[in-house]
Amino acid sequence: MKLYSTLTRGKRDFEPAGDAVTMYVCGITASNSSHVGHALSSIVFDVLHRYLEFRGYEVRRVQNFTDVDDKIITRANDEGLSSEEVAEKYIEEFFKDMDDLNVQRATVHPRATQEIPGILKMIQGLIEKGNAYPATDESGSVYFRVDSDDAYGKLSGRTVEELLEGVRNEIEPGKEAPPDFALWKASRPGEPAWDSPWGQGRPGWHIECSAMALEYLGETIDIHGGGLDLVFPHHENELTQSESYTGNKPFARFWMHNGLLRLDGAKMSKSLGNLVTVRDALEGNSADAIRMYILTSHYRSPLLYDEDNIHTQERAARRLRQAATAESDGSSGESVNPAPFRERYVEAMEDDLNTPQALAAIFDLAHEINRGRDAGHDLTDAQAEMRSLAGVLGLTLAEPEASEDGLSDADVEARLASRTEARTNRDFAAADAIRDELIEAGIAIEDGAGGTIWSRV
Numbered sequence: 001m002k003l004y005s006t007l008t009r010g011k012r013d014f015e016p017a018g019d020a021v022t023m024y025v026c027g028i029t030a031s032n033s034s035h036v037g038h039a040l041s042s043i044v045f046d047v048l049h050r051y052l053e054f055r056g057y058e059v060r061r062v063q064n065f066t067d068v069d070d071k072i073i074t075r076a077n078d079e080g081l082s083s084e085e086v087a088e089k090y091i092e093e094f095f096k097d098m099d100d101l102n103v104q105r106a107t108v109h110p111r112a113t114q115e116i117p118g119i120l121k122m123i124q125g126l127i128e129k130g131n132a133y134p135a136t137d138e139s140g141s142v143y144f145r146v147d148s149d150d151a152y153g154k155l156s157g158r159t160v161e162e163l164l165e166g167v168r169n170e171i172e173p174g175k176e177a178p179p180d181f182a183l184w185k186a187s188r189p190g191e192p193a194w195d196s197p198w199g200q201g202r203p204g205w206h207i208e209c210s211a212m213a214l215e216y217l218g219e220t221i222d223i224h225g226g227g228l229d230l231v232f233p234h235h236e237n238e239l240t241q242s243e244s245y246t247g248n249k250p251f252a253r254f255w256m257h258n259g260l261l262r263l264d265g266a267k268m269s270k271s272l273g274n275l276v277t278v279r280d281a282l283e284g285n286s287a288d289a290i291r292m293y294i295l296t297s298h299y300r301s302p303l304l305y306d307e308d309n310i311h312t313q314e315r316a317a318r319r320l321r322q323a324a325t326a327e328s329d330g331s332s333g334e335s336v337n338p339a340p341f342r343e344r345y346v347e348a349m350e351d352d353l354n355t356p357q358a359l360a361a362i363f364d365l366a367h368e369i370n371r372g373r374d375a376g377h378d379l380t381d382a383q384a385e386m387r388s389l390a391g392v393l394g395l396t397l398a399e400p401e402a403s404e405d406g407l408s409d410a411d412v413e414a415r416l417a418s419r420t421e422a423r424t425n426r427d428f429a430a431a432d433a434i435r436d437e438l439i440e441a442g443i444a445i446e447d448g449a450g451g452t453i454w455s456r457v
């Protein structure tokens, strides 16, 4: 299997270094509801995890929660809650959202606040090695000395000049040099704080991931994942912290970054700030449709949030579902052979997780199943294979729950069949009555050359 690594800027063969694949994926900061961008990243690495298991690997995936941070503190003050309460609320919500999107839990979901001893040990070690220093103004913060790592910038490809450009106006009195970043932040009164050799404070964002990766996966991990927006500074800093501390290179053998979700300014009606929440997206759309919408684009490409596209995927999901449940009398004595489709699917997934091509192979198999049904072929193997391949993409092919008006997909199909029959019999009053009933129930109908297409609105 070939995977692209941001560090080497190319695809190469992937094999785990040890018995199990070790994967670290940066998780959310629990300060807000998860948005579709989080869903995108979670779904991409969920599919990678599932595919590696499909190939027979054991996978150990760690995804953290940043549960102490400036944004959480601000939100806690706004809502009159404690930081812990805010973090707990959004972690719970995250799990619910991911369950509803059929994203499997990671092997471990560690939280920064529960990893303080490991974090302190790492900061202490970095100071001893000359890679970090307590703030020069004795504030009680600790900074990483970027100058101590000649290779700093290798992941993001930034030069020291570019780094200085980004922090030119930043005046932080305790730093030796502007690009240095905080490993430990001295706390102000009333903020969550832990004891440390440098006084009361809390961990910086970057150090928590280095400490958790080391704690749960060891000095070298096979795959480090996250969104493209994390390459700099988060992953660049994680990399230098980990390699400086352990002396073991590389920290991560493959750095995988998913492209980012973009919003079309015109379609932000249900947005939270400028973000569409997972809750919003799941309202009226099935998890299968959302996953298919995300997976019809390659994971490294940017993705435009598009409700219409998700609705289109809803119809596509229904086509797969219908093929998966199609019944044949088997009268021909032949059967539909899924092997060529599986081969195409695997070939696509082996090429840096080419899910658009993998999905195309599943659709072609669905088409073949429908033809086989018409020809009276046995569909058993083909349908089992289709469910298995779709399952690796996290698609359940289950019928979505009935709408609020109680019309299941089958109900809608049955009414549409009656309507077609009424029209054939030129009983237009009956046909219109059925159409009105469906519209009333939130079902949009479009009559075209290829028959009637419907969707939930």
Ligand SMILES: [Zn+2]
Pocket: 025, 026, 027, 209, 234
């Ligand atoms: Zn991280």
Ligand SMILES: [Zn+2]
Pocket: 283, 284, 285, 307, 457
């Ligand atoms: Zn909608």
